[in-house]
Amino acid sequence: MRPTVHDIAAAAGVSLATVDRVLNQRPGVRHVTREKVETAIRELGYVRDVAAANLAKGRTYPLVFILPASDNSFMHGLNAEIRQAILRSPAERTDIRAIEVPAFDPAALVGVLEGLSREKPCGIAMVATDAPEVRAVVDRLVHAGFPIVTLVSDLTGSLRHHYAGVDNIAAGRTAARLLGRFLGPRKGKIAVLAGSMLVRDHRERLEGFTSVMAEEFPDLAILPVLEGRDDPEIAHMLVAKALGNADIVGVYSLGAGNRGLIRALKEKAVDRTLTVIAHELTAHTRAALIDNTIDAILNQNAGHEVRSAIRVLKAKADGLAVIEAQERIRLDIFLKDNLP
Amino acid sequence: MRPTVHDIAAAAGVSLATVDRVLNQRPGVRHVTREKVETAIRELGYVRDVAAANLAKGRTYPLVFILPASDNSFMHGLNAEIRQAILRSPAERTDIRAIEVPAFDPAALVGVLEGLSREKPCGIAMVATDAPEVRAVVDRLVHAGFPIVTLVSDLTGSLRHHYAGVDNIAAGRTAARLLGRFLGPRKGKIAVLAGSMLVRDHRERLEGFTSVMAEEFPDLAILPVLEGRDDPEIAHMLVAKALGNADIVGVYSLGAGNRGLIRALKEKAVDRTLTVIAHELTAHTRAALIDNTIDAILNQNAGHEVRSAIRVLKAKADGLAVIEAQERIRLDIFLKDNLP
């Protein structure tokens, strides 16, 4: 049987109340006594029964998710996963609230974060907008004791406790290698469709993509990036125009708005053998993968990201360790054969 | 606040004891009364607080893992993950025992399973050996009320509750498409290295591989399968010999023993541009991927498989639902750019 507080009390030769004071860092314990108790804890290998503690405390974990108000499939999916998590709240003792902020608007995000420090959530998960002022509030909140994890898009250089999202540089590099290998000996130009170069994850994907392309596939030239603002209409327009260039042999779509990309490909490129790599598995990209319009899809699993963020925040709130390997968000690579 | 048993008792107009009798399926409740209680449970949306219940019961989950005594990196990794899970046991209220059985030996497996029905574990996870007699015991145990999940290798056609492993047909198909696409217009022969055609997962991978090859890459011919028995030495010998064939342009290694494969490739194929796809990320395959000896690695994450099996068994033991999407074991595809 695992030891209980009673065993610790007996082993340390003190009363239950004293053990409790040490465990919960309450005042009124002499230094030597505290040491005795801590020794007993270590020697018996005592670990607090979190379930029993939560029961006694009637504890719930009030968590806040902050998301950009973007109208694309991925963000809708992320939202849906958060709603699922809210449905599971009773069983998980969580109390989750989702807040939408205008996309790409550091000031708005800062405002929301500052408002949060008043209501006392025990954890914050946020899709970070990459700006110095955001970094500053995040660091302040972390110092104030709030567990914070970034979701989907990281805030490197800040003190956030954890990042629940894929390595976007690796994603871009992987896309480049897949595209390069799929094209084999063919020479030509590559069109890149992004959402916006103002977003960190898109910048990182592009960075990874161009570096592998330059290092390993010199016969493939990257055309100037098309910024589709994650909007299907704009994406369609840009891609349709770009496909006028007969030298294009491949396309890398690293953002959202793939509906427009797919439409453009079907209108303008049915007779050409283009190799296309896109991000994010949605109903549209899935169908396009199956009908060979797209050759591979890179994906991050929003459900895993949300569940991981929750696990990490709860663990941080309790001062517990997380299983690192479990919380690593993997880059999914889907060909038409391994679709879920 | 979520409703408690007290609320149910009040709402149904019965006593706490009666609610308890209904909840825990104890006898001595009239049919109509039971209905009243069940209605109240439904209307208030009561869900039993599993943490509190486990505390009261002093419940632990005795789980048994049955693994083949195979001496390869993957099984060692799986074993290590189970040991990790055992270390987490106190916090998770599990009591995990691992049993090794001779590999590919249905009779031995059946023996162990029958022994288990005497000691009463609340769940069994097993790497299944695919044989009718195994299916029969599994079905019998399931009927007797034991939750059973298969691990890594499934037992289709049996009544096992869940399979914690990858879709091996999809894995084989994916390998074929990667290989085919990487080779592009090249024609030639493909060598396939397997462990044994007696193992279901290897058979399935081969099945998926050959079907996509036949359908979509008719210029690539698959040579007779090399059975390396997951042994590095045998694998080395077989591959070294096979590489005498100058028509070989690609290799698919769908089992273990990749150490031997890699050695053979480095000795015999430095000057050739072979495309190689292998299964299972180990120290050896990882290094080979980085130095371009291998072009892609397909992997199943043993840690995820073990944790998933535990979650599913606990849920089944409690009669609770699992998050399906969370328990799907994904096929990892690693290029040198997205290694963890």
Add this chain to the structure above:
DNA sequence: GTTTTTTTGATTTACGTACATCAAATTTGG
């Protein structure tokens, strides 16, 4: 209508921890 059986209620203890209160013991300051 009485007896027997079945069903229900009331109450208690327990699980491991948190938290509060009050008394007792110990240490510290003067």
Add this chain to the structure above:
DNA sequence: CCAAATTTGATGTACGTAAATCAAAAAAAC
């Protein structure tokens, strides 16, 4: 050495559920 301050102990209640006991009520059987 005494008073004040600090530290420790003893004890009780609570969290939501499980499980047991015994009494009371209701239903069924005679």
